[in-house]
Amino acid sequence: MTRLELGGDLIELTRALCDIRSESGDEAAIADAVEAALREYAHLEVLRDGDAVVARTSLGLPSRVVIAGHLDTVPIADNLPTRLVDGVLWGRGAVDMKAGVAVQLALAAALDAPTRDITWVFYDHEEVAADLNGLGRLVANHPDWLAADFAVLGEPTNGGLEGGCNGTLRAEVRLAGVAAHSARAWMGVNAIHAAGEVLRRLEAYEPRTVPIDGLNYRESLNAVLVSGGTAANVIPDGCVVTVNYRFAPSATPEQAEEHVRELFDGYDVVITDSAPGARPGLDAPAAQEFAAAVLGITGGAPAPKFGWTDVARFSALGVPAVNFGPGDPLLAHKVDERCPVDQIHLAYRAQHAWLTA
Amino acid sequence: MTRLELGGDLIELTRALCDIRSESGDEAAIADAVEAALREYAHLEVLRDGDAVVARTSLGLPSRVVIAGHLDTVPIADNLPTRLVDGVLWGRGAVDMKAGVAVQLALAAALDAPTRDITWVFYDHEEVAADLNGLGRLVANHPDWLAADFAVLGEPTNGGLEGGCNGTLRAEVRLAGVAAHSARAWMGVNAIHAAGEVLRRLEAYEPRTVPIDGLNYRESLNAVLVSGGTAANVIPDGCVVTVNYRFAPSATPEQAEEHVRELFDGYDVVITDSAPGARPGLDAPAAQEFAAAVLGITGGAPAPKFGWTDVARFSALGVPAVNFGPGDPLLAHKVDERCPVDQIHLAYRAQHAWLTA
Numbered sequence A, B: 001m002t003r004l005e006l007g008g009d010l011i012e013l014t015r016a017l018c019d020i021r022s023e024s025g026d027e028a029a030i031a032d033a034v035e036a037a038l039r040e041y042a043h044l045e046v047l048r049d050g051d052a053v054v055a056r057t058s059l060g061l062p063s064r065v066v067i068a069g070h071l072d073t074v075p076i077a078d079n080l081p082t083r084l085v086d087g088v089l090w091g092r093g094a095v096d097m098k099a100g101v102a103v104q105l106a107l108a109a110a111l112d113a114p115t116r117d118i119t120w121v122f123y124d125h126e127e128v129a130a131d132l133n134g135l136g137r138l139v140a141n142h143p144d145w146l147a148a149d150f151a152v153l154g155e156p157t158n159g160g161l162e163g164g165c166n167g168t169l170r171a172e173v174r175l176a177g178v179a180a181h182s183a184r185a186w187m188g189v190n191a192i193h194a195a196g197e198v199l200r201r202l203e204a205y206e207p208r209t210v211p212i213d214g215l216n217y218r219e220s221l222n223a224v225l226v227s228g229g230t231a232a233n234v235i236p237d238g239c240v241v242t243v244n245y246r247f248a249p250s251a252t253p254e255q256a257e258e259h260v261r262e263l264f265d266g267y268d269v270v271i272t273d274s275a276p277g278a279r280p281g282l283d284a285p286a287a288q289e290f291a292a293a294v295l296g297i298t299g300g301a302p303a304p305k306f307g308w309t310d311v312a313r314f315s316a317l318g319v320p321a322v323n324f325g326p327g328d329p330l331l332a333h334k335v336d337e338r339c340p341v342d343q344i345h346l347a348y349r350a351q352h353a354w355l356t357a
Helices: A010-019 A028-038 A098-110 A134-141 A182-187 A191-204 A253-263 A285-298 A311-316 A341-356 B010-019 B028-038 B098-110 B134-141 B182-187 B191-204 B253-263 B285-298 B311-317 B341-356
Strands: A045-049 A052-056 A064-070 A083-085 A088-090 A117-123 A150-153 A161-163 A167-176 A209-212 A215-218 A220-228 A238-247 A268-275 A321-324 A338-340 B045-049 B052-056 B064-070 B083-085 B088-090 B117-123 B150-153 B161-163 B167-176 B209-212 B215-218 B220-228 B238-247 B268-275 B321-324 B338-340
Touching (some): A028 A098, A045 A134, A064 A134, A150 A311, A167 A253, A182 B238, A191 A220, A191 A238, A238 A253, A253 A268, A285 A321, A285 A341, A311 A321, B010 B088, B010 B098, B028 B045, B028 B098, B028 B117, B045 B134, B064 B098, B098 B117, B098 B341, B117 B134, B134 B311, B150 B285, B150 B311, B167 B253, B191 B220, B285 B321, B321 B341
Parallel strands (some): A064 A117, A150 A321
Antiparallel strands (some): A167 A268, A209 A215, B045 B052, B052 B117, B083 B088, B088 B338, B209 B215, B220 B238
């Protein structure tokens, strides 16, 4: 097992976390390393559920905050081990979101006398279907572990403060045909050709931008997977186009489903996953305290979050929550995922200032 | 190992052959059973190359014919074991082409004094890419095993006589995009959406019918497989549409390739497999003898063969060849593949008449 040095160099800690491969579903090794490292600190009580690890102070302070991050990554694309080049850390997870996790772990170790009680949450299965999500499992199994006045999610925001998030919905558009030998194609009905009209509608689709509480939520609707056919000499009798709709937090998942069903009117549409968005929530007093302390160090102004994040789960629990973390979200999931080390240090300093103010 | 009774009931033999599962690449069991059964007959010399089995008489007769069939099937679709209902045999392979193989095996066992020397050929890997084809391997390894004045291929023709065959070409149309997180789709380029135009061209394509030597060869061009995307939250950076072009035997594979490249002008097209067709060849004297004997039993007139068959390999060796076998080719590769037992008996009688005339 990799031994993580929480009290050492922050960038070395980030690299060590990235270099423990942890694609969704394969988080046991990183969770074990995180748990073992946290257990070395007497000021923390450490809990575990599956591959989620929770560590918390219990100083009897008047307020408690949750600071959370996920341990999993999208599939590695020949972009590990990490490389550190001219002050930039390259590699899968550098942005989404091992840098944020490193900041959390370093602060968890360092802050034995914070001004707020803190619950640190590290969880699994964020990059896959919502029903597998480790934070969702904690909400179901141990809601008491997540009780707080305010929550920060360390998802990449380029070091800025991002409020709320878009919702997300996945659906399969299923095309049916009639199989036949491809030498006598006229006896069959080609299900892949039928997918042409589905892709045509997606190409012509104009995504909306929805203003909410002064922030502009930009939507999108895309085919993300397509699969059809059984053999190279058979007219295909099936084809499935998987689409992902990112919708503004003013709509419910039910309204988002209706929108997708309207677009694909006449087709067999099966909803496979959905999760509501979260409104910005920056009017809560705890959010305003956080914004004042953090923006005092980083500068800048609040912005909308486009990616679905687990702030929506805190929203649903009645806990105001924001996104704040190092790394450019535009580089998340990309082959050339990378993060300037200065942003990682800045995220540490900004949250340290808030938690000791 | 299943023991095959070549001298028993022809329909039971057909069922036994179907019930030995032999998807392409998995023909060892059926080849072993066929080889063992043929070795029981002293009038046959039995040879083997991989999972191809050859049995031949050597009576010093003035002419030699090859009668060939393939042992593999397309993937089983929950349509085995066979069922015999009201004189119809149902199940994978009943048409393509275990019924033809059963007729060959029964004739091989019965005909110890034919009027022509006969080379019986049973081979592997017909239903997959041309470069794996077992008959092609025999042509390369043992061309002497295939020397003959005339060849019959037992592919399904509904008991009719079919001349020549269309050629076949497979190509991949490869679309490229730029990956991005699907929550910020505007930063990527969607390779699946780009496939829409490819499918549009296929939908609009009007296949030709080409008359050759009085027979009309009907062409087709279809998407047979499509695959794109890496994960449900990533804008896809790749999509591949596999197309299959069945072209009339008046065109060479090079001309067929040019036609496909013209249709997909502007796209990355990679040819993955091709095989030339065969002209009808019914003007050869040996073909006319066969036609007279067989059509005398079955009735009917010669027709074109639409599916690519290995008659093209005999054509290339300079051996005139025709298709003749039980089973409706429109049912080949279908879930409800089935063959009337009367057709199996008729194919046996027709070839028996020819080989003893």
